[in-house]
Amino acid sequence: MSNESFKESWWLMYSDFPNLNWARLRVFGTGMAKVFDSDEKTHSFSSEGDAVNWLLEDEFTSYEKLDEEDEREYEISISSIRPPVGTTLEELKGKMYVKAKKA
Helix, strand or coil, X not given: CCCCCEEEEXXXXXXXXXXXXXXXXXXXCCCCEEEEECCCCEEEECCHHHXXXXXXXXXXXXXHHCCHHHHXXXXXXXHHCCCCCCCCHHHHCCXXXXXXXXX
16 A cells, blocks of 8 residues: 555644644545554544544544634644654654643
8 A cells, every 4th residue: 555645634632732642644545544643553444534533533633724723722833833754654653742841
């Protein structure tokens, strides 16, 4: 499946702010979706909708949809938040959960 095309999006668990608890959603050309989470587990779904519903039920919100209102509500700085970087799951391990630094 490594050569299969996919679309990728990042999600944050809003109930854990200001800590960053990431999940990565990949939707493949077949319609199948996979979520890799901060527990270093990969969850497979038959569709993007099923994966998104699972993320929403687990209190995740789309990183791309965070806005100024979220900054105020959750006391976070969106400009300082970037999704983890890695081309393999091994590279992402340890980057999927970032504890907030105390001021």
